[in-house]
Amino acid sequence: MFKRLREEIRCVFERDPAARNTFEVITTYPGFHAILWHRLSHRLWNLGAKWLARVISTLSRWLTGIEIHPGARIGQRFFIDHGMGVVIGETAEIGNDCTLYHGVTLGGTSWRKGKRHPTLGNNVVVGAGAKVLGPVHIGNGARIGSNSVVVKNVPVNTTVIGVPGHMVQSKDQYGKAKHPAITKHIEFDAYGTPQDAPDPIERTIHGLTKHIQRLDERIEQITAEIQHLGGELPKASLPNLKTSELSINNNNEEEQERQVGEDKSAVAK
Structure with missing residues (x-):
């Protein structure tokens, strides 16, 4: 005991x-x-x-x-x-x-x-x-x-x-x-x-992003080779990513930092 x-x-x-x-x-x-x-x-x-x-x-x-x-x-x-x-x-x-x-x-x-x-x-x-x-x-x-x-x-x-x-x-x-x-x-x-x-979900998304990027690079290489051989390709383009949407979080962080700076200045006065 x-x-x-x-x-x-x-x-x-x-x-x-x-x-x-x-x-x-x-x-x-x-x-x-x-x-x-x-x-x-x-x-x-x-x-x-x-x-x-x-x-x-x-x-x-x-x-x-x-x-x-x-x-x-x-x-x-x-x-x-x-x-x-x-x-x-x-x-x-x-x-x-x-x-x-x-x-x-x-x-x-x-x-x-x-x-x-x-x-x-x-x-x-x-x-x-x-x-x-x-x-x-x-x-x-x-x-x-x-x-x-x-x-x-x-x-x-x-x-x-x-x-x-x-x-x-x-x-x-x-x-x-x-x-x-x-x-x-x-x-x-x-x-x-x-x-x-490591977060498995984050790791999976990161892996998929890298995979898509490599596919884009490979498609560009294939497209360039086809054009070099005289082939014709349909005129189509992928939709562009809106960089403004990707920068929302950064803008919010900058706004928060700016607000904190203003608060500190007000306290100092």
Whole structure:
């Protein structure tokens, strides 16, 4: 019992640089309090004292703002940072060394009894405000980005972002691209989203744009060759892009900068 308690306290220091000492963690960390209450209520739930387990769970929610159903199964060294608004459903299963931030929901998508909540593997990080819904499986080492909505299984060591959640570059790929000395540091990112994670939608649009540009160049080469050989081509041209529409964002930014400059001048006067 005391060994597990020490592990719970130690994992707080490992994942929260704001933690200063053990007394502070024990007395002021709602995530730590919530997991202690859950350990007790879960044991009572398994012993058949379900009403008492629900009472303890409700008391814990009042005191911490974290709602964990007594039936949920949670592994060792589980850490909830900040914690307010976290909801973990009855049939949810969480592996070892997982981290949840505030506003996370491990919820169900059906009113039917049985397995209806997510299963998280080991070393999973779920960012603030993320929703993992249904009996999906989140692989070991996966990361769910802030405010993402996940309704499908997530492979091992994969980062998911967006609504609906879509996968981006895995940590294995990060490890191959970066020096091993810094790979360890990028495995954990605040709020579950790496700063340099590529957006697959942006990457796809960029790829399509480059592909269209190369097609235009190839068509121009073919057209020039046909004309050089004396062939005739229909006189047709592509519609021109309106550069004014493309510069709307730039104009807005310039207007905002101009307004800020005027405000500063007024304050100075």
